[in-house]
Amino acid sequence: MTAHMLIKSDAEAPLIARGVDTQVIRALIYGGLAAADLLIVLGAFVGADLLRHSRLNDTLSHSYLLIVPVFMAVSLYSGCYTYGAVVSRSRSIPKVVGAFLAASGFTLVLIFALKNSGYLSRLAFFVGALFSLAGLVAVRMLVPQIIRRLGPRFFRRVLITDGGWSEAIPVGFERVDADGLGLRPELADPLMLHRFSQIVAGADRVVVACPVEHRERWSLYLKSVDCAGELLVPELHNVEPLGQDGVTGLAGVRVSVGRLDLRNRILKRCFDLAITAPVLVLLSPVMLLAAIAIKLESPGPVLFRQQRMGRANQLFDVFKFRSMYVDQGDQDGAQSTARGDQRITRVGRWIRATSIDELPQLFNVINGDMSLVGPRPHALGSRAGDELFWHVDRRYWLRHTIKPGLTGLAQVRGHRGATEVRADLTKRLESDIEYLSHWSVLSDIAILVRTAFVLVHRNAY
Template structure:
């Protein structure tokens, strides 16, 4: 679809068609798209089954690939090869094509799954049962059939093979571990994929099986983002900062001079805050308070008409420009563009520290803190005078962590523009 869209856009461009014409944009975008799609898991089967997620990831991959390609072309002074109208037409055609393809794939997979039932064969002595067994499970009691896991009887092996021939999954359930292992070994040698039913592990909710040397281990928890997702999020942060640098750097230089002229003291305020996995980091802001009245720990939250704030500080806070230096924290990998906002160690609500108010508070630090976040675009800004103020913010942060996607980050960034100036920003 990408190649076809590039050919169509190239053919429809206003330049005269010649033998030397070729879809140049596709040569750059296609490999970059494949890398982005691989990183996002766009073509993983669980993703392809869901129309919205599948289309969303493919479009995000396309936009990221096109943006990176145009950025590279600009760096090598090759933007002349890509006409503006051709690029826009290419993006439109490719997006429509990808939407059609991914919608068709998801619809086909759903039809196939609706027409197919998974047959599970539960083989064992039935001393261990699970209440969550599917209705389509076929039970085989080896005691009733007088079966023993031995390879010396071809008649038994034939009967066993016929009994599990139509199974999509074979699950073993025995009271005695030694007997269960003997059956697992036999079925494995006969070429059957076999699983062991372990109800005792249900409370742990294992995610995967790994090995420590030759000893198996169960993975019972992971971070909120896979390695591929972390790489994509980090690449997005770096690309945004680098693209914004030509505009932001001069603005920060001017603001630095103005802060120094407005009141004695340094231009920047550095405060220890809680970051990823509850590690401390130094969060950078433009100084908005008088040096002699600054609160290094954050025990005293800012109030409306706070006498500690300088004249310029009021403007910086009302426009959120005091947060601009945190782009350096993003560049250094201590923060992300989008994520839970980092809090000062002494911040409190109704006289209680945040983690004393909300039991799940520490969970919000499983991802990098952000310049903006879901809580901010919902209007949860300013001082936390009541317990519900911090409860609402933490709930939004945890919701963001559980529902993260590249598209969600993009939406939050765009919606942040609407709340840069806020009644609670003081």
């Protein structure tokens, strides 16, 4: 079984293209809606000003255009661009009308406070307000129709059946027949985890129907991917617990939620790109010198590529400057690097001690496989003592619910270097889970600042 084997669904319910990330599509919808709102409000007030004066008046006379940025701020804060606010007219219209009225009131108070009310064209203001409300409501009438046309590309639901399934597939769900695909919740098989992640890639909700004895393992599988995951518990159906899903008609237990919602994923990605792009330019001379030194000292490629576990336990190729002799490289990461390791070249010792060997991973960040801050990605053969990482602690898979990072909380706490005993991994795992539980942009900034003080570390060899 290869890591990148193609997965085909059963003929009963073919799956949509793998890797379709509905959160990206929703981000485009939300962004387009926000842009439309901005243009509607701006166009309405500019048009009202032209109707009133036959031309755009001076700055003071249309100072009420302050309503445009105020409205955008209020609408963002009030959640006008979220899933719940766009799928239903009964929710979206009151939200946007309320946001606009609040922005109008605040703008009028601000104009009076700045003593510009004498220049305010009341007719232009109220005509612009009416045009704005009409345009905002009209757009909200259309958006749900667009979303219905997108269907599973906007919000994807997957039902995984492990065992027989004789009932009808719930409306809006795709069925994945685990038996037919040879999909088993094997906790000791990273390639099976990778395969599972490929199947549910981009899904927003994953429901698993399985025998009782498989629930614990499926629960861990669901927790290891960035989605809302549920286990169906048919024996609770007659009890009718609160929150029972009327769509499936069966009682389920939610066992996982996405670590980062759409807003925070976009925020983290923008932060990564804003830092990485200038840093790449700034450090390009250092990277060029390192590449020349590596090439001059020993034959072989400048870069070392290795498969590692990424977000949602999907495999990706990580880039590093080659620090070992080519014929002694450890492609699987089965042998931890030791102090005075003979496999490492002289240039390799220097770039590892200064963490320069990690700089090519900035391209992994640009590519979207990694983030600046997150749990460090590990090779499949990594061991703590004589045990593979995931044999030491089953929580190991949970650290992959977000993208791996160039640096992380474990690294700035000094948990680096060889994992000679189980405790070496456990300490890193505890730090990784703590980071996942308390993520914020401020925590990423703090870790990046602290990283500057541990680039040269006694365990970096």
